[in-house]
Amino acid sequence: MKKEKEDKKDFQEGIELFEEKIDGKHHLLVNMGPSHPSMHGIIKIILELDGELVINSEVEIGYLHRAFEKTCENRFWNGVIPYTDRLNYCSPIINNVGYVLAVEKLFGLEIPDRCKYIRVIMSELARIADHLTCIGAAAMELGAFTVFLYAMKAREYLYELLEDVTGARVTNAYTRIGGLKADLPNGFTTKTLNALDKVKEVIKETHALLTGNRIFIDRMKGVGIVSPEDAIAWGFTGPCLRSTGVDYDVRKAFPYLVYNEMNFEIPVGENGDNFDRYLVRMEEMIQSIRIIEQAFEKIPSSLPTTEGLEYEPAKIIEMAKKGLVPEDKDTLKLLLPNTLEGIDAEKIRDICSSDKSAVLEPKEEVYTNIEALMQHFKLIMNKHGIRPPEGEVYFPVEAANGELGFYLVSKGEDKPYRIHVRPPCFAILSALPVMIKGLMVADVIPTFGSINMIGGELDR
Amino acid sequence: MAVESALIKFVKEKFPNFVISTHSFRNDDTIVIRKEGLKQVMTFLKTDKNTLFNMLVDITAVDNLGSEPRFEVIYHILSLTLKLRLRIKVPVEEMEAEVDSITSIWPGANWFEREVFDMFGIIFKNHPDLKRILMYDEFEGHPLRKDFPLKKQFPRIQMREVKTKY
Amino acid sequence: MSGEAGFLTTKLDEMLGWARKYSIFSYPFVTACCGMEYMSVSCAHYDIDRFGAGWPRFSPRQSDLLLVVGTVNHKIAPVLRKVWEQMAEPKWVISFGVCATSGGFYDNYATVQGIDRIIPVDVYIGGCPPRPEMVLEGLMLLQKKIASQKQELF
Numbered sequence: 015m016k017k018e019k020e021d022k023k024d025f026q027e028g029i030e031l032f033e034e035k036i037d038g039k040h041h042l043l044v045n046m047g048p049s050h051p052s053m054h055g056i057i058k059i060i061l062e063l064d065g066e067l068v069i070n071s072e073v074e075i076g077y078l079h080r081a082f083e084k085t086c087e088n089r090f091w092n093g094v095i096p097y098t099d100r101l102n103y104c105s106p107i108i109n110n111v112g113y114v115l116a117v118e119k120l121f122g123l124e125i126p127d128r129c130k131y132i133r134v135i136m137s138e139l140a141r142i143a144d145h146l147t148c149i150g151a152a153a154m155e156l157g158a159f160t161v162f163l164y165a166m167k168a169r170e171y172l173y174e175l176l177e178d179v180t181g182a183r184v185t186n187a188y189t190r191i192g193g194l195k196a197d198l199p200n201g202f203t204t205k206t207l208n209a210l211d212k213v214k215e216v217i218k219e220t221h222a223l224l225t226g227n228r229i230f231i232d233r234m235k236g237v238g239i240v241s242p243e244d245a246i247a248w249g250f251t252g253p254c255l256r257s258t259g260v261d262y263d264v265r266k267a268f269p270y271l272v273y274n275e276m277n278f279e280i281p282v283g284e285n286g287d288n289f290d291r292y293l294v295r296m297e298e299m300i301q302s303i304r305i306i307e308q309a310f311e312k313i314p315s316s317l318p319t320t321e322g323l324e325y326e327p328a329k330i331i332e333m334a335k336k337g338l339v340p341e342d343k344d345t346l347k348l349l350l351p352n353t354l355e356g357i358d359a360e361k362i363r364d365i366c367s368s369d370k371s372a373v374l375e376p377k378e379e380v381y382t383n384i385e386a387l388m389q390h391f392k393l394i395m396n397k398h399g400i401r402p403p404e405g406e407v408y409f410p411v412e413a414a415n416g417e418l419g420f421y422l423v424s425k426g427e428d429k430p431y432r433i434h435v436r437p438p439c440f441a442i443l444s445a446l447p448v449m450i451k452g453l454m455v456a457d458v459i460p461t462f463g464s465i466n467m468i469g470g471e472l473d474r
Numbered sequence: 475m476a477v478e479s480a481l482i483k484f485v486k487e488k489f490p491n492f493v494i495s496t497h498s499f500r501n502d503d504t505i506v507i508r509k510e511g512l513k514q515v516m517t518f519l520k521t522d523k524n525t526l527f528n529m530l531v532d533i534t535a536v537d538n539l540g541s542e543p544r545f546e547v548i549y550h551i552l553s554l555t556l557k558l559r560l561r562i563k564v565p566v567e568e569m570e571a572e573v574d575s576i577t578s579i580w581p582g583a584n585w586f587e588r589e590v591f592d593m594f595g596i597i598f599k600n601h602p603d604l605k606r607i608l609m610y611d612e613f614e615g616h617p618l619r620k621d622f623p624l625k626k627q628f629p630r631i632q633m634r635e636v637k638t639k640y
Numbered sequence: 641m642s643g644e645a646g647f648l649t650t651k652l653d654e655m656l657g658w659a660r661k662y663s664i665f666s667y668p669f670v671t672a673c674c675g676m677e678y679m680s681v682s683c684a685h686y687d688i689d690r691f692g693a694g695w696p697r698f699s700p701r702q703s704d705l706l707l708v709v710g711t712v713n714h715k716i717a718p719v720l721r722k723v724w725e726q727m728a729e730p731k732w733v734i735s736f737g738v739c740a741t742s743g744g745f746y747d748n749y750a751t752v753q754g755i756d757r758i759i760p761v762d763v764y765i766g767g768c769p770p771r772p773e774m775v776l777e778g779l780m781l782l783q784k785k786i787a788s789q790k791q792e793l794f
Contacts, residue, residue, distance in 0.1 A: 613714075
């Protein structure tokens with residue numbers, strides 16, 4: 015009985031805490047999140063409500079802070095790459111590419127053309143996957159579950175492609191400093207073009223399901239409006255900035271890799287509302303497909319592999335112990351396990367820089383040549399490793415959400431002194447209170463969905 | 475010593491008192507300025523028609539433990555119209571870790587400054603709402619300082635006992 | 641109940657276990673990257689619905705399986721425990737991915753080194769993130785566990 019009384023008192027106090035008296039009116043404070051059904055990602059929005067209207071709001075983040083920056087300061091330069099996967103986990107390869115481009119800028123490394131094209135192709139595949147996830151999830155939160163299922167179906171085709179090349183579905187860790195993990199597998203071009211045809215179908219279906227859908231339009235159009243001036247002042251980039259009519263795209267403004275050779279357009283919106291952000295994302299997928307198709311036409315083909323007898327590494331070592339040398343020493347090839355497919359010596363030359371201070375020797379050389387073996391150990395052993403020159407660089411790439419920048423400080427050691435990521439959705443989300451001010455509670459969901467907040471890169 | 479870029483020369487001539495040093499490592503124009511002049515320089519760079527740096531891209535800091543001054547606050551700014559990038563660095567002493575907030579110039583600086591405060595303990599004067607952003611209130615210390623141990627944890631709730639070895 | 645269980649109670653247990661293992665209502669506590677694979681598992685290609693665990697319940701009160709998908713750090717730890725406390729018995733927990741299982745490669749100041757330090761866990765699924773096949777295997781393990789355990793009625 016006594017406990018019940020106390021409970022009641024607590025409840026009363028809680029109510030009084032919740033209701034603040036402002037201007038003679040009762041305002042209600044509502045916690046949205048951190049674990050809220052209609053929010054992908056964990057974030058808390060504290061809404062101050064007058065009835066259904068949002069008077070004020072505050073966003074609390076940090077629920078996925080996993081100390082990316084501190085951890086990476088304790089890793090080797092190449093060891094950081096798997097961590098970058100988990101920043102924007104919808105499009106990991108763009109993060110990989112951004113990081114290695116920053117390190118290569120620090121080194122002043124030049125990479126082969128084929129590597130650049132492969133990086134472009136893989137980035138664009140990841141961008142399509144990201145936009146599909148964003149649109150699917152945002153539509154699901156508005157009740158359009160079909161679109162979500164369709165988008166995931168299309169994403170699955172892309173994941174299969176990524177898996178073919180990198181060996182992983184989501185966290186790819188595909189790039190290396192000065193090159194790539196491996197070359198594209200055989201028959202990748204036709205497979206990709208087939209998959210992209212299917213993706214195009216899904217985009218068409220999504221248009222049919224959403225773009226003319228009255229319910230969808232009513233909830234998206236005119237909601238969450240940002241003016242171009244505000245967007246620039248808050249540091250918006252990517253689809254959120256372009257939806258306001260500003261045609262800033264890092265791929266065009268500061269071209270990296272081979273984007274300056276590609277023919278593509280930057281879709282821009284007019285009103286800067288949720289619907290425009292959705293349309294911009296839809297159009298960007300089409301443009302990404304265009305880029306991939308052009309890249310496949312322009313990509314320099316890898317040199318034809320030479321014919322020769324194949325030996326297992328163990329057999330060569332055995333022969334060497336007996337003092338024997340294989341007869342066809344010059345055309346000798348190693349029989350590598352399946353996991354190392356695509357990294358034969360000939361292919362490595364096409365996809366990796368020739369700088370010996372940053373790139374590992376091909377495995378054939380390592381197994382058969384003492385200098386290469388020493389070089390290999392020099393790069394991967396503790397207290398040796400890759401050592402970029404002292405200095406600091408900032409390198410921006412266009413990620414799916416906007417400008418993803420890596421700021422690196424090197425003190426000439428085997429570990430980075432400081433790594434900082436400029437996450438695109440951090441700046442965008444900080445303007446969420448401005449975007450939802452004066453809207454209804456229900457409008458928070460589509461606005462939040464169209465921002466495409468990714469916990470991994472927001473909280474790092 | 476590389477040739478100074480036109481942008482650095484321009485800023486240097488405008489603010490000879492505030493600019494400490496400059497460099498352009500890998501073509502990243504960098505200007506180190508005194509913290510007293512931060513707001514003035516930033517306002518100028520944003521509004522002057524020769525620079526027009528209308529977007530604040532990023533704010534972060536670096537802890538150079540063992541050297542003086544210990545901290546550097548780093549601003550990356552971008553001009554969308556002129557397609558220019560610039561890095562502004564402000565050295566900050568450990569004993570007097572305070573910088574002027576630039577939220578009045580770019581509202582987007584709000585969260586970036588809170589993050590630097592959270593991670594490094596650098597205070598931004600006249601910031602509208604300076605509190606922790608990524609960490610929680612029970613957390614003691616500033617994790618990205620170099621003297622903060624990597625694995626020091628401050629649990630918010632009683633952790634259960636688990637077998638650590640199997 | 642003391643001593644040996646009677647014929648009727650054993651059969652009842654079996655029947656309840658059979659019913660319970662095919663009507664799992666899950667609450668996805670999605671925090672991080674593993675959410676991408678959770679989406680894949682729940683959609684058409686891998687179709688978790690085949691195992692009777694398809695429809696996610698977004699209220700802890702109506703669910704009996706807590707799927708902790710992704711990294712849990714100290715800031716979210718109290719929330720996770722609260723969600724678990726709000727679930728009604730009988731309840732089970734699957735730790736989805738290596739971060740939830742042991743902290744994974746995030747061994748640092750922010751991350752909880754395994755959610756078993758916060759709540760008891762029934763099935764651990766490794767992988768960063770686990771492939772959908774692994775998730776389905778973990779779910780099947782849990783179903784075995786549900787079917788073979790003693791069924792509490794009240």
